[in-house]
Ligand code: TRP
């Protein structure tokens with residue numbers, strides 16, 4: 223069982239798709255005019271009802287994109303993937319919503335509202351804008367301050383009972399009532415844009431959030447009086463941590479943070495990445511590396527190399543043994559520093575805007 227609050231580091235993506243009826247996105251690629259690079263590269267791997275969004279994109283009809291976050295610490299490369307997707311959607315006829323899950327953080331993580339808000343503004347939204355999100359195009363809000371969302375959550379809570387919540391989330395008699403409400407608030411996050419305008423909604427998320435989408439789709443169908451269109455969704459793979467396990471804000475050696483500064487320690491972090499290299503240089507030359515098992519290669523695929531041709535070249539050179547991991551990690555570090563330097567310049571101005579947006 224994967225629940226949104228407990229994700230193991232080896233998710234079986236294929237099984238999860240089969241068990242829950244998530245469809246492979248690769249079957250749709252031919253219908254998407256200009257698919258996102260994370261779709262082309264198989265990182266965004268699954269979807270529900272994404273056909274509806276493709277249709278809107280084709281016909282230049284308006285649709286809504288919504289993806290919330292629960293800030294848990296500093297923002298790292300794993301979190302950046304959502305922004306990369308929002309950047310893609312902002313070029314379409316869209317309205318973008320970004321709920322900050324401060325209620326969920328309070329109920330499920332024991333975080334106070336002040337801390338959550340500060341993290342959301344100074345870390346997340348600041349970086350979202352520095353990464354290129356258009357501040358005029360986004361609706362950012364705190365769950366705890368959004369009366370429309372809270373009102374809708376109260377009404378929709380009637381449409382699901384405890385047995386179902388327990389089956390989906392594993393709640394027990396010891397679970398606090400707030401925690402049980404958190405998914406309902408998220409359902410309201412996802413559905414509330416339709417109170418204003420009946421447009422299709424897509425929710426790009428990590429696979430851990432799928433339980434919320436299943437619940438949202440069920441509730442949307444049950445609450446007939448609202449005539450909701452059930453949300454579409456897409457699912458991306460999680461990035462591997464630098465050392466091979468999970469990438470986690472609470473373990474700095476496993477993640478590259480967007481606020482990391484080029485430094486000896488950052489260099490060391492990159493040079494210590496788990497690679498797909500062989501035991502010895504000799505073996506590497508003879509057998510080639512295994513990019514499929516390499517975190518450095520993952521960094522290229524997810525973040526550092528836009529050009530598919532350049533990526534393929536590295537792949538081939540790795541496989542043939544022409545490239546050594548030492549060289550490869552060095553050039554990875556250079557790409558990371560270039561990226562971080564650029565972002566850090568943009569962040570100062572972005573922070574002011576972020577503070578303005580969430581007062
Ligand atoms: N539960 C999400 C998380 O853990 C945050 C979230 C809140 C969200 N509302 C949402 C995600 C709506 C997608 C859609 O990060």
Ligand code: SF4
Nearest residue numbers: 498511516540547550
């Ligand atoms: Fe990874 Fe690069 Fe080594 Fe290949 S050469 S295994 S891509 S670090």
